[in-house]
Amino acid sequence: MSAVCQVTGKKPGYGKQVSHSHQRTSRRWEPNLQRRRYWVPGEGRHVRLRVSVNGMKTIDKRGIDAVVREMRARGVKF
Template sequence: MSRRDDITGKKALNGYRSSKANNKTKHRFNLNLQKRRFYVPEEDKWVTLRVTAKTLRTINKKGISAVLKDAKKKGTLLKKV
């Protein structure tokens, strides 16, 4: 399973770490993924999603129903809900 946010579709970035001598080593910037269960009242069921901390804050602000509706409209929803 890839390390992607189930709602936004965001994935890890690649980059370089730079030492004091300016030597470059490859580095992967992983997401802060959290596995959470959400209750969707419209469908009357619990859904388990892997979301980033930023997406979790958005869900707390707008509500899971509004966030899922926006993700379906944008086409970024990775998991069938």
């Protein structure tokens, strides 16, 4: 399963880890993804989402109905 937030679209960031000896190795910064179940009153059912913590803040701010409506317009399946 890919590490992408369904609400915000956040993906892993890529870069180099630099040691004390300045040897570089590849690494990636994962988004803080959580599995959450939200009740959507407009649809009368629960929706299970894989969202970042930033996405949870977006849902708290704008409401789950508005966020789900926007996600369906983008074509996100859940």
